[in-house]
Amino acid sequence: xxxxxxxxxxxxxxxxxxxxxxxxxxxxxxxxxxxxxxxxxxxxxxxxxxxxxxxxxxxxxxxxxxxxxxxxxxxxxxxxxxxxxxxxxxxxxxxxxxxxxxxxxxxxxxxxxxxxxxxxxxxxxxxxxxxxxxxxxxxxxxxxxxxxxxxxxxxxxxxxxxxxxxxxxxxxxxxxxxxxxxxxxxxxxxxxxxxxxxxxxxxxxxxxxxxxxxxxxxxxxxxxxxxxxxx
Amino acid sequence: xxxxxxxxxxxxxxxxxxxxxxxxxxxxxxxxxxxxxxxxxxxxxxxxxxxxxxxxxxxxxxxxxxxxxxxxxxxxxxxxxxxxxxxxxxxxxxxxxxxxxxxxxxxxxxxxxxxxxxxxxxxxxxxxxxxxxxxxxxxxxxxxxxxxxxxxxxxxxxxxxxxxxxxxxxxxxxxxxxxxxxxxxxxxxxxxxxxxxxxxxxxxxxxxxxxxxxxxxxxxxxxxxxxxxxx
DNA sequence: TGATACATGTCGATG
DNA sequence: CATCGACGTGTATCA
Numbered sequence: 001x002x003x004x005x006x007x008x009x010x011x012x013x014x015x016x017x018x019x020x021x022x023x024x025x026x027x028x029x030x031x032x033x034x035x036x037x038x039x040x041x042x043x044x045x046x047x048x049x050x051x052x053x054x055x056x057x058x059x060x061x062x063x064x065x066x067x068x069x070x071x072x073x074x075x076x077x078x079x080x081x082x083x084x085x086x087x088x089x090x091x092x093x094x095x096x097x098x099x100x101x102x103x104x105x106x107x108x109x110x111x112x113x114x115x116x117x118x119x120x121x122x123x124x125x126x127x128x129x130x131x132x133x134x135x136x137x138x139x140x141x142x143x144x145x146x147x148x149x150x151x152x153x154x155x156x157x158x159x160x161x162x163x164x165x166x167x168x169x170x171x172x173x174x175x176x177x178x179x180x181x182x183x184x185x186x187x188x189x190x191x192x193x194x195x196x197x198x199x200x201x202x203x204x205x206x207x208x209x210x211x212x213x214x215x216x217x218x219x220x221x222x223x224x225x226x227x228x229x230x231x
Numbered sequence: 232x233x234x235x236x237x238x239x240x241x242x243x244x245x246x247x248x249x250x251x252x253x254x255x256x257x258x259x260x261x262x263x264x265x266x267x268x269x270x271x272x273x274x275x276x277x278x279x280x281x282x283x284x285x286x287x288x289x290x291x292x293x294x295x296x297x298x299x300x301x302x303x304x305x306x307x308x309x310x311x312x313x314x315x316x317x318x319x320x321x322x323x324x325x326x327x328x329x330x331x332x333x334x335x336x337x338x339x340x341x342x343x344x345x346x347x348x349x350x351x352x353x354x355x356x357x358x359x360x361x362x363x364x365x366x367x368x369x370x371x372x373x374x375x376x377x378x379x380x381x382x383x384x385x386x387x388x389x390x391x392x393x394x395x396x397x398x399x400x401x402x403x404x405x406x407x408x409x410x411x412x413x414x415x416x417x418x419x420x421x422x423x424x425x426x427x428x429x430x431x432x433x434x435x436x437x438x439x440x441x442x443x444x445x446x447x448x449x450x451x452x453x454x455x456x457x458x459x460x461x462x
Numbered sequence: 463t464g465a466t467a468c469a470t471g472t473c474g475a476t477g
Numbered sequence: 478c479a480t481c482g483a484c485g486t487g488t489a490t491c492a
Contacts, residue, residue: 001257001271003234005329015470016345024331026232028257034274039334040232043265043282045487047334049470051274083470098236098325100255103270103278163475246485276472282487314485343468393468468489476481 002029005094006087010037010048014083020047027074027087029056031100035076035085053079061088116145116160118220119193123148125220126191126213130156144175155179155188164194164212169205176210233260236325237318241268241279245314251278258305258318260287262331266307266316284310292319342426342448347376347391349451350424354379356451357422357444361387375406386410386419395425395443400436407441 004027010020020037025047028036033054036046055077061070065088074087116135119125123132129151137147137157146158157179159172172190179188190210192201197212205212235258241251251268256278259267264285267277286308292301296319305318347366350356354363360382368378368388377389388410390403403421410419421441423432428443436443 001236001269003257005232005331012470015342018470020334023334024329025334026234026259026329026331028269030269030274031271032274034272036274038232038259038261040262040331041265041283041334042488043261043263043267044277044280045469045471046275049275051470051472052272081470094234094327094329096325096327098255098257100236100257100271103251103254103256103272243485249485275470280485282485312485342470396467398467463492465492466490469487471484471486471488473484473486474482477479 001031001100002097003027003094004029004092006089007091007093008087008089010088011086012048012084014078014081018048022090024093035074035087037087048085050076050078050083050085054083055079115162115193115195115215115220119158119160119215120146122220126156126158126193127151139175139178141174141178144179150189155185156191157188158191158193160215161192161194162196164192164197164201166198166201166204168192168194169201169208169210172205172210173208232262232331233328234258234325235260235323237320238322238324239318239320241319242317243279243315245309245312249279253321255324266305266318268318279316281307281309281314281316285314286310342393343391346393346424346426346446346448346451349448350389350391350446351377353451357387357389357424358382370406370409375410381420386416387422388419389422389424391446392423392425393427395423395428395432397429397432397435399423399425400432400439400441403436403441404439 005024006027007022007024009022012018026038028038032052033056034052035050035056037048038046057075059073059075061073065073069090070088071091072089074089076085120132120135123130127150131149133147133149135146136143144157145160148156148158150156157172157175159168161168169192172192176188176190180186191213192205192210193213193215195215197214202212236255237258238253238255240253243249257269259269263283264287265283266281266287268279269277288306290304290306292304296304300321301319303320305320307316351363351366354361358381362380364378364380366377367374375388376391379387379389381387388403388406390399392399400423403423407419407421411417422444423436423441424444424446426446426448428445433443
């Protein structure tokens with residue numbers, strides 16, 4: 001990643017035309033060749049940018065441009081479209097490069113992970129007397145989202161999905177089959193919990209004796225506020 | 232603007248919860264206090280961010296966090312909501328601040344404005360003998376995108392949208408009603424032009440005697456390519 | 463201030 | 478691959 005603070009003007013032509021007058025801005029060149037132009041305010045979105053795949057070529061300015069003070073010309077071309085970003089640099093105030101390596105995943109914890117934590121914390125929404133055994137209960141074929149016990153102390157395996165599809169029911173069925181072979185656990189009941197359950201999935205689940213539960217995300221978050229979740 | 236390259240993990244809690252595992256990333260602190268976390272790929276959008284208004288507080292790590300290698304803790308709180316961004320910094324590889332001044336702002340034209348210009352320049356795509364009267368023809372209730380005349384010299388009011396929705400038809404209907412009360416203009420025909428027209432909008436338009444025209448953006452741009460527009 | 467349309471939207475799931 | 482819908486949507490205009 002290359003960081004350049006420069007006095008520059010920027011032109012973009014693609015689906016629209018845009019021009020940025022001369023000012024000091026941050027030019028961010030990423031490892032994949034993409035370029036972002038940021039000002040010192042208005043977060044989130046760059047003033048101008050070029051998405052990968054694209055190529056950055058640094059050109060010598062034409063004499064007439066040089067006469068206007070341009071010392072370097074960046075031409076960023078999109079690989080697949082005719083989109084073109086041109087940065088006319090008048091002065092470079094900072095220039096540094098950094099090796100960041102590959103990001104382990106821009107994986108934001110999705111709703112599913114959050115639902116799992118919320119349900120684990122409030123397992124009683126499944127019924128009085130329900131108690132959490134543990135999250136991510138490991139089996140030979142992978143972790144079950146939540147293992148709990150019901151009011152009679154019987155084991156309950158819970159599969160959580162954001163959208164309850166047939167795949168999820170199949171997955172839970174495999175876990176149940178395996179766990180019910182373990183005399184220390186059996187009999188194990190199944191709960192398929194999701195924000196939304198497709199009719200086909202519901203039918204299949206009920207046919208296999210699996211209970212379906214709709215999770216209300218907002219309600220589960222309820223009392224819980226962001227600060228208490230982080231600290 | 233402060234640029235920090237740091238080995239860090241990031242947690243966000245607000246409308247959703249998100250966690251970024253330990254990795255080297257760019258932390259961008261803008262003059263308005265907003266913070267952006269960028270990785271070295273996937274442009275445009277930060278991995279995590281906090282929009283202004285917000286406040287950044289740098290904390291000493293708790294002993295247990297320090298034991299895990301955290302040397303600095305950034306807490307970014309949104310001013311109006313409970314949203315919270317926490318950056319746990321393990322190592323700072325680069326840290327520099329730059330005074331960029333106020334950005335003069337972006338000048339750009341969106342697709343709709345561009346479509347309007349293109350259609351005005353090529354009004355004949357509506358039919359032989361069509362002639363442009365003017366763009367942004369002012370009426371008492373606002374400007375009509377394009378006023379033209381057809382091959383018989385009759386007035387035609389044209390409403391341009393990127394996506395043709397019912398609202399657009401209603402808007403054009405109001406213009407037509409008003410303009411048809413003007414004896415110098417009446418009768419005025421209506422054309423609803425868009426890249427895409429929703430079935431409901433098309434039905435309503437046809438019911439009101441308004442002609443629907445699909446605009447082919449690429450075709451209108453035709454010879455005109457981005458390179459020729461920049462150089 | 464609230465409602466609405468536009469965005470170089472981006473991004474993921476679905477068919 | 479096109480289409481559809483959500484997004485921590487952001488952003489501007491307009492009533």
